[in-house]
Amino acid sequence: MSLAYAYPKSRFEPAVLVDLNSKAERERLSKSALKGFFRLAAAWQLRDDDARELLGGLSSSSFYEWKKNPDRVLEVDRITRISYLLGIYKALHILYGDKLADEWVHLPNTNPIFNGRKPLAFMLGGGLLAMQTVRKLLDARRGGL
Template sequence: MSHAYAYPTSHFETTPLVDLNARPERERLSRSALKGFFQLAAAWQLRDDDARELLGGLSSSSFYEWKKNHERVLEVDRITRISYLLGIYKALHILYGDKLADEWIRLPNTNAIFRGTTPLAYMLGGGLLAMQTVRRLLDARRGGL
């Protein structure tokens, strides 16, 4: 006699994961990712050097070309970085009014994660993993933690 274990039925629908290793998916997402990133950079009043570093150390010439022309296919790393940053942007605008949401990354922060520096300095110094940490912190705050 075999006993099969089954998970309870759920009304929660999961969305399929996007395979960023698949070029067609990156082609589909890249233009809107870049457009969103440059809008975020303007809202946050990022210096070009900081924006380039958040993108993973992009050269000046590439940065200005990307700023003028969003028609390109981004690598997995850059799409992931932009995804975290857009998630941070969205969470901030849910948690705070627009003015504070856009200033938050440039304000010194007493949270132990930031050690008195700004969230921007933390992300510039820690790269992708720091962006992930900030995103998780804000998502937890949105969830009431």
Template sequence: MSTAFALGYPSTKFEPTGLVDLSSKTERERLSGSALKGFFNLVSKWNIKDEDARELLGGISNSAFYEWKKNPSRLLDVDRITRISFLIGIYKALHIIYGDKLADEWVSLANKNAIFAGRTPLQYMLSGGLIGMQTVRKLLDARRGGV
């Protein structure tokens, strides 16, 4: 028995955007200022100490941190833009899943999920670096998707 149609994805009007090439200096220039502004807003809402905020950025000096905070118009490297992207994604997912108050407190609350082993998500991200941030982002995206 033959089929008169080919299997495939249903048609859609959605057109995915292309991936951002962070190796491109032009793309990083376009994103860096708004990424840093978003980062500083996020750490303020999460009440993160400056020392921890510096570590989330990959470990920068006090002087660089305060200069970036005062003047966020600068070119970030791929690692720092990626870190900020994960954190902003975490922030967004938390605000979709929880109300604003819990969403902004969540990173500082002890968590019984096996991933965190009783630590706060912030402690987990600080100790796990970029991979820790990616893991938290994936966890929240899965929760947001109902998994």
């Protein structure tokens, strides 16, 4: 008799993980990721300096070139950053009305994670890990946890 726990069958198919180390996958995703990022930056009314920092410290010349022509292959780090930010954007729009969702990153927040700071300042100061933290926080709120 086996004492191993058997998980019940799920009615959901497991998510297919995207291999961002694959150049072909990054080629497939990069252009739409950048277009989404620039739409998010406009919706959030980000200063260009802040948008560049969220992308991982991109130079001004590269930033404006990418904005003009998003047809390029991004590195894993940049696609991951954009993925977190788009997930944050989506979660905010599920949780709040459009106006508050787009203002949320600029509002001081009393959640202990932010310690009274604005979520944008938290993400700018903490980089990729801070974006991941904000995404997890919002996903948990969205899921009712």
